[in-house]
Amino acid sequence: MTNEKRPRVSVIVRTKNCENVIGQSLAALFSQDYQDFEVIVVDSGSTDSTLEIVGKYPCTLIHMPPEEYISGKALNLGAAHARGEWLVFQNSDTVPLAPDALTLLVAALDDPDVQAAYARQVARPDAWSWVRLELESAFPDSDATPPWITFEAPFSIMRKTAWEEHPFFENAWGSEDTEWGYWAKKNGKKIRYLKNVLAMHSHNHNLRQLYGRLFCDGEALALFLGDKNNPLAECGRAFSAILKEWAYAMRQGEFADLPYIPVRRAVMHWAYYKGHKLGEWRLATGDKDAKRGQRVILKRYQG
Numbered sequence: 001m002t003n004e005k006r007p008r009v010s011v012i013v014r015t016k017n018c019e020n021v022i023g024q025s026l027a028a029l030f031s032q033d034y035q036d037f038e039v040i041v042v043d044s045g046s047t048d049s050t051l052e053i054v055g056k057y058p059c060t061l062i063h064m065p066p067e068e069y070i071s072g073k074a075l076n077l078g079a080a081h082a083r084g085e086w087l088v089f090q091n092s093d094t095v096p097l098a099p100d101a102l103t104l105l106v107a108a109l110d111d112p113d114v115q116a117a118y119a120r121q122v123a124r125p126d127a128w129s130w131v132r133l134e135l136e137s138a139f140p141d142s143d144a145t146p147p148w149i150t151f152e153a154p155f156s157i158m159r160k161t162a163w164e165e166h167p168f169f170e171n172a173w174g175s176e177d178t179e180w181g182y183w184a185k186k187n188g189k190k191i192r193y194l195k196n197v198l199a200m201h202s203h204n205h206n207l208r209q210l211y212g213r214l215f216c217d218g219e220a221l222a223l224f225l226g227d228k229n230n231p232l233a234e235c236g237r238a239f240s241a242i243l244k245e246w247a248y249a250m251r252q253g254e255f256a257d258l259p260y261i262p263v264r265r266a267v268m269h270w271a272y273y274k275g276h277k278l279g280e281w282r283l284a285t286g287d288k289d290a291k292r293g294q295r296v297i298l299k300r301y302q303g
Contacts, residue, residue, distance in 0.1 A: 009037040009106060009157075010082030013059075013090050014074045016066070019048040021093040026057050028095045032102040037088065042078045044069040050092075070290055072168035072176030075153070079163050087163055089177075091154040094201040097122070104197045105157045115189040116180075118156035119197040127202045129254040130245050130264065135202060145193050150181025155199035162189065172279070173294045174213075175220030182224065207267050212300030214268045215275035219293040222279025229276040238269040 011029065015022060029039070039059040043051060045066030054061060062081060064074055079087050086109055088102070096102065101119065108117035120139045123132045138149050145152075153176070162184070169179035184191055205213060222229070245261045278293060 007036050007038045007084045009034075009086045009088050009102075010079075010084035010160075011037050011039045011088040011090055012075060012078035012082065013039060013041045013092055014071070014078070015041055015043045015046060015050050015054065015092045016069070017046050017048045017050055018092040019046075019050050019053060021095075022050055023053045025090065025092055025095050026054070026059075028097075029090060029102070030057060031099055032096065033099045034102040034106055037102070038083060040078045040081055042074045044074065070170050070172075070176075070294065071174045072170040072179075075168045075176060076170065079160065079167070082160060085160050087158045087160050089153040089156045089158070091201060093203075094121075094154040094199050096155060097198040097200055101155070101197050101199065104194060105155070108192050108194060109157060109159060111190075111192075113190045114192050115162040115184060116151060116156065116158040117192040117194055118152045119154075119199040120193070120195045121152065121154060121201045122198050123202040124200055126204065128204050129249050129252045129257055130261065131202050131204060132252075133245060133248045139193075139195075141195055143193070143195065149193075150185060151177050151191055152181075153177035154201045155197070169220070169224060171223055171288065171290050172216065172220035173290060173297050174216040175224075178217075179220065179224045207264065208300040210264065210268055211271040212297040214271035215278075215300075216293060216297050218272035218275025218277075219279040219282075220275075222276045223283055226283060228280065229273055231273065234269050234273055238265045241265050241269075 039057065040062065041054050041059045042062045042064055044064040051061070060081065062077060064077060075089060086106065088105065105117060105119065108114055121135055122139070123135050137146070139145060166180060166183050168176040181191060218229070221227070242262050242265050245265070246258060249255070249257045249261065275293065281287070282292070
């Protein structure tokens with residue numbers, strides 16, 4: 001690929017201190033059968049060997065100050081620099097599991113009505129039982145995902161014109177792909193779920209990290225859906241999830257996890273409730289400071 005030739009696809013990868021996985025992720029990408037792409041890496045302040053690993057591959061590197069990092073803002077920054085007509089998003093810790101994964105992802109846009117498509121995510125070999133259950137529930141071996149999954153960026157594709165029409169959400173730390181999916185469906189944009197495109201992506205989050213992740217989801221959904229959180233309904237969802245996880249853990253023989261499931265679920269649903277309340281407050285007051293939630297989330301990830 002030369003500077004004179006515009007690639008059809010621009011792959012956008014966000015990085016920060018991911019030396020343990022970025023090599024695997026980029027190796028899988030550059031081993032794909034489909035090769036008409038450029039890679040744009042948006043790094044938000046790596047201090048480990050991440051950038052050294054990235055430097056081994058032909059990538060365009062963009063530096064983003066860590067204090068400015070918002071997930072949607074990073075994706076928008078990468079997309080703004082993209083030369084391709086189609087945008088592929090690949091998380092730094094996401095590994096496509098077959099050499100034709102990118103080919104199949106690109107082929108989804110051969111249908112002119114399809115504006116975006118996303119892969120089926122599967123757990124890493126070391127994933128805990130509740131993580132496996134979460135991914136199996138969200139990304140089934142069927143033609144559609146559950147209603148709460150609207151669009152998932154970790155390994156996905158989008159027409160650049162669709163992104164230009166509606167860039168990613170920057171008013172909260174994360175959930176930018178979910179917001180884009182809601183917008184697309186509301187506006188009649190066709191999104192495809194590709195069950196046969198497998199991408200390995202999972203996290204064994206501890207309780208602090210789970211709090212940050214669910215706080216983020218709650219805040220963001222309150223902001224872009226404008227709904228109200230019902231504490232009793234949240235308790236009901238938590239109880240239902242506990243029963244489901246207990247049953248799954250017993251089927252998998254993960255008996256040691258049984259006493260931790262209620263604790264984990266309590267943390268997750270409390271965090272979602274607290275994040276949602278912040279989002280409701282920001283919406284009611286017109287507050288635009290996305291760093292309010294960012295501080296809560298990063299404290300759990302970095303503290």
